[in-house]
Amino acid sequence: MNALGIIFCDHYSENTPKNELIQSRTPAALPYAGRYRTIDFALSGMVNAGISDIGVICKENYGSLLDHLGSGEDWDLNRRKGGIMLLTPLSRPEHTTATRGRLDALRAVKGFIAGLNHELVVMAFGGTVANIDLEAMMEEHLKNDAYLTVAYSRIPAGAGEMMVHSMADGRIESITYKQSGTREVGNFAIGAYVMSKKDLMEFLEEADNNDYTNMNRELIQKNLPTRKICGYEHNGYARIIRTVEEYYAASMDMLDPKAKMDLFAAERPVYTKVKDSVPTLYDYHAIVENSLIADGCTIKGTVKNSVIFRGVTVEEGAVVEDSILMQRSVVGKNAKVSRTITDKNVTVSEDCEMQGTAALPFVIGKGKKV
Amino acid sequence: MKRKEMLAMLLAGGQGSRLYVLTQEMAKPAVPFGGKYRIIDFPLSNCTNSGIDTVGVLTQYRPLELHSYIGNGQPWDLDRMNGGVHILPPYVSGSTGEWYAGTANAIYQNIEFIEKYNPEYVLILSGDHVYKMDYSKMLAFHKEKNADATIATLQVPIEEASRFGIINAHDDDCIYEFEEKPPHPKSDRASMGIYVFTWEKLRKYLIEDEADPNSSKDFGKDVLPKMLNAGERMFAYPFEGYWKDVGTIESLWEANMDLLNPKIPLNMSDPDWRIYARHDHNLMPQYIGKNVQIGESMVTENCTLNGCSLWYSVLFNGVSIEEGTSLNSAVVMQGAKIGKNCTIKYAIIANDAVIEDGAVIGAEPEHYHDGEWGIAVIGSGAVVKAGQVVRPKEMIKPNTVKEGE
Numbered sequence: 001m002n003a004l005g006i007i008f009c010d011h012y013s014e015n016t017p018k019n020e021l022i023q024s025r026t027p028a029a030l031p032y033a034g035r036y037r038t039i040d041f042a043l044s045g046m047v048n049a050g051i052s053d054i055g056v057i058c059k060e061n062y063g064s065l066l067d068h069l070g071s072g073e074d075w076d077l078n079r080r081k082g083g084i085m086l087l088t089p090l091s092r093p094e095h096t097t098a099t100r101g102r103l104d105a106l107r108a109v110k111g112f113i114a115g116l117n118h119e120l121v122v123m124a125f126g127g128t129v130a131n132i133d134l135e136a137m138m139e140e141h142l143k144n145d146a147y148l149t150v151a152y153s154r155i156p157a158g159a160g161e162m163m164v165h166s167m168a169d170g171r172i173e174s175i176t177y178k179q180s181g182t183r184e185v186g187n188f189a190i191g192a193y194v195m196s197k198k199d200l201m202e203f204l205e206e207a208d209n210n211d212y213t214n215m216n217r218e219l220i221q222k223n224l225p226t227r228k229i230c231g232y233e234h235n236g237y238a239r240i241i242r243t244v245e246e247y248y249a250a251s252m253d254m255l256d257p258k259a260k261m262d263l264f265a266a267e268r269p270v271y272t273k274v275k276d277s278v279p280t281l282y283d284y285h286a287i288v289e290n291s292l293i294a295d296g297c298t299i300k301g302t303v304k305n306s307v308i309f310r311g312v313t314v315e316e317g318a319v320v321e322d323s324i325l326m327q328r329s330v331v332g333k334n335a336k337v338s339r340t341i342t343d344k345n346v347t348v349s350e351d352c353e354m355q356g357t358a359a360l361p362f363v364i365g366k367g368k369k370v
Numbered sequence: 371m372k373r374k375e376m377l378a379m380l381l382a383g384g385q386g387s388r389l390y391v392l393t394q395e396m397a398k399p400a401v402p403f404g405g406k407y408r409i410i411d412f413p414l415s416n417c418t419n420s421g422i423d424t425v426g427v428l429t430q431y432r433p434l435e436l437h438s439y440i441g442n443g444q445p446w447d448l449d450r451m452n453g454g455v456h457i458l459p460p461y462v463s464g465s466t467g468e469w470y471a472g473t474a475n476a477i478y479q480n481i482e483f484i485e486k487y488n489p490e491y492v493l494i495l496s497g498d499h500v501y502k503m504d505y506s507k508m509l510a511f512h513k514e515k516n517a518d519a520t521i522a523t524l525q526v527p528i529e530e531a532s533r534f535g536i537i538n539a540h541d542d543d544c545i546y547e548f549e550e551k552p553p554h555p556k557s558d559r560a561s562m563g564i565y566v567f568t569w570e571k572l573r574k575y576l577i578e579d580e581a582d583p584n585s586s587k588d589f590g591k592d593v594l595p596k597m598l599n600a601g602e603r604m605f606a607y608p609f610e611g612y613w614k615d616v617g618t619i620e621s622l623w624e625a626n627m628d629l630l631n632p633k634i635p636l637n638m639s640d641p642d643w644r645i646y647a648r649h650d651h652n653l654m655p656q657y658i659g660k661n662v663q664i665g666e667s668m669v670t671e672n673c674t675l676n677g678c679s680l681w682y683s684v685l686f687n688g689v690s691i692e693e694g695t696s697l698n699s700a701v702v703m704q705g706a707k708i709g710k711n712c713t714i715k716y717a718i719i720a721n722d723a724v725i726e727d728g729a730v731i732g733a734e735p736e737h738y739h740d741g742e743w744g745i746a747v748i749g750s751g752a753v754v755k756a757g758q759v760v761r762p763k764e765m766i767k768p769n770t771v772k773e774g775e
Contacts, residue, residue: 034655269652279405
């Protein structure tokens with residue numbers, strides 16, 4: 001389909017929750033499910049929908065994202081024409097305070113959008129974990145002759161997320177925001193939007209003239225009575241990751257075969273950066289149960305109910321339970337790690353014990369040695 | 371065009387007939403190895419790691435799989451503006467045109483390609499060995515000896531030397547004699563089938579050999595002996611490290627088992643000497659479920675294991691194994707599906723094979739007489755029906771069904 005993709009890497013929320021895992025990296029670059037980063041879902045979704053022009057709007061801390069995306073080759077986006085365009089803050093100096101909001105960030109790349117010849121624009125949040133059928137969403141948008149289509153899913157979500165309330169014909173009647181932190185289930189927007197390029201450009205013009213910065217308020221809330229704004233229900237697995245707790249829960253969901261099959265639907269493959277790691281080696285003493293394990297690991301100890309990223313070493317006598325070990329973490333001999341998230345390149349020394357809770361998993365920051 | 375000091379010519383046209391059912395549908399260099407590799411990954415990765423950026427790959431037998439695997443050479447960093455990987459199948463020119471008649475003839479037919487890069491030296495490789503080798507060191511040796519030809523050699527146990535092409539050399543590594551599979555070997559230096567030639571010299575001998583009606587157009591049988599008889603400077607380069615010819619079912623299986631043995635010096639995860647491979651892009655991490663006993667094994671992405679036991683085995687990507695099944699000393703290639711309560715020992719199961727519930731494949735060598743035992747092999751896409759027995763040494767052809775009479 002003739003569409004342009006825009007991916008937002010950041011939350012642009014005034015009250016971004018404290019999350020040690022995204023202190024040093026943009027939310028779209030959060031490692032997930034053993035070998036992915038969350039942006040892989042938005043990128044692959046677009047590629048699977050035939051979109052090959054994709055602008056990625058980054059705000060800050062995008063070093064690991066740049067490293068991940070490279071030339072875009074792993075998503076088949078290293079094209080002569082189109083491919084991935086990184087829209088960094090320095091490329092739009094008049095909006096360097098893009099922290100003002102998602103709409104402000106979008107206004108800043110107006111020139112990029114205008115310069116390309118597309119009928120539709122698909123916007124997605126790079127921190128959403130969902131394999132959305134964007135092609136079907138675009139088709140529905142055209143069929144409904146909608147001004148804006150908002151993807152939502154019936155999921156548990158955290159405080160501050162936008163709930164949509166639809167009428168029988170699919171039109172959105174109103175939006176509200178979740179206030180409390182309870183994980184009640186509702187129809188929450190999952191960050192994906194479709195608009196015609198013409199309507200988007202007109203709206204951005206208006207936004208510039210009035211210095212709008214808040215997308216939900218100015219684009220959705222204000223236009224609900226007058227424009228046709230429709231919901232598109234995504235039936236599969238979806239999560240919006242904001243807090244460490246949400247990250248932990250969404251990671252553990254991948255040990256459920258049904259959720260995993262659903263997210264990694266074979267008809268819409270999820271692509272990621274390919275690394276030349278060797279197969280994982282299990283030692284004579286390895287004990288492994290109910291775990292997702294990436295390539296390049298050496299497992300000599302016990303691993304249960306855990307997600308293990310590429311290149312992790314679990315030494316003899318070590319016990320890893322209900323934990324997430326990111327790339328190249330090392331768990332030393334006889335160490336015990338439970339309900340813990342180790343960021344990249346963490347070393348847990350011999351005989352060390354780490355224990356968190358499901359509500360508050362213990363997080364060990366990038367490169368630390370404990 | 372900028373001159374290349376040395377380019378590599380990789381002989382990848384061989385059928386590998388001693389791999390039987392595994393090479394019915396693909397050339398030997400394309401045969402899968404070690405969980406996520408193909409045999410050709412070793413010479414290609416060695417080239418790129420040795421700083422050789424121009425590689426001609428000569429294909430002939432069943433080239434489709436190999437051609438699509440090599441593609442533009444990007445996984446090995448061989449997609450270059452000047453140089454890179456070139457696939458060189460036999461071709462027709464005018465009314466003449468022919469298959470590659472032998473290894474020397476294959477290079478002879480591509481003299482034009484080599485001349486395009488105007489190299490000083492040419493490295494001749496074959497696509498059926500598993501090893502890590504720095505060819506730049508061999509080239510340095512060649513230059514230091516001011517040699518016309520250098521042959522890489524490996525020290526083998528003297529009692530096994532009669533299985534190899536043996537090189538007899540003086541103390542300064544200067545070669546004075548070749549012996550093909552000698553019954554009474556004088557030396558334990560075996561040729562590894564890896565040669566560095568000074569291009570000017572090789573060109574001359576290739577043209578002469580082509581004109582010789584009695585020649586079989588083979589490097590080992592014809593070109594090298596002719597060079598030696600003519601008094602050219604030929605040296606034996608001593609290589610130290612792991613090297614294995616994986617030309618037979620047994621040696622291919624052994625090489626896979628070697629990966630599981632920490633004492634064998636073939637470190638696949640050395641960051642300074644990576645073995646690159648073309649990867650599938652959309653593979654999940656492996657999932658190890660409940661009640662799995664696993665040890666001394668290698669498992670690759672996208673495998674799903676539930677309630678099974680896995681010892682001394684290598685699983686390629688996308689293999690699934692169900693409850694009650696046990697594997698011992700098995701190599702299971704990409705996408706094979708193994709059902710419940712199967713017993714699999716000393717076997718190679720090729721890609722996309724389906725082993726139904728209760729099948730028994732292979733056995734330990736202990737209970738068999740010499741010659742009766744061998745690795746059991748299931749060809750790609752073959753189906754072994756529920757409860758069927760595949761004896762040691764038995765081979766099931768690709769895409770066939772093994773069922774009761």
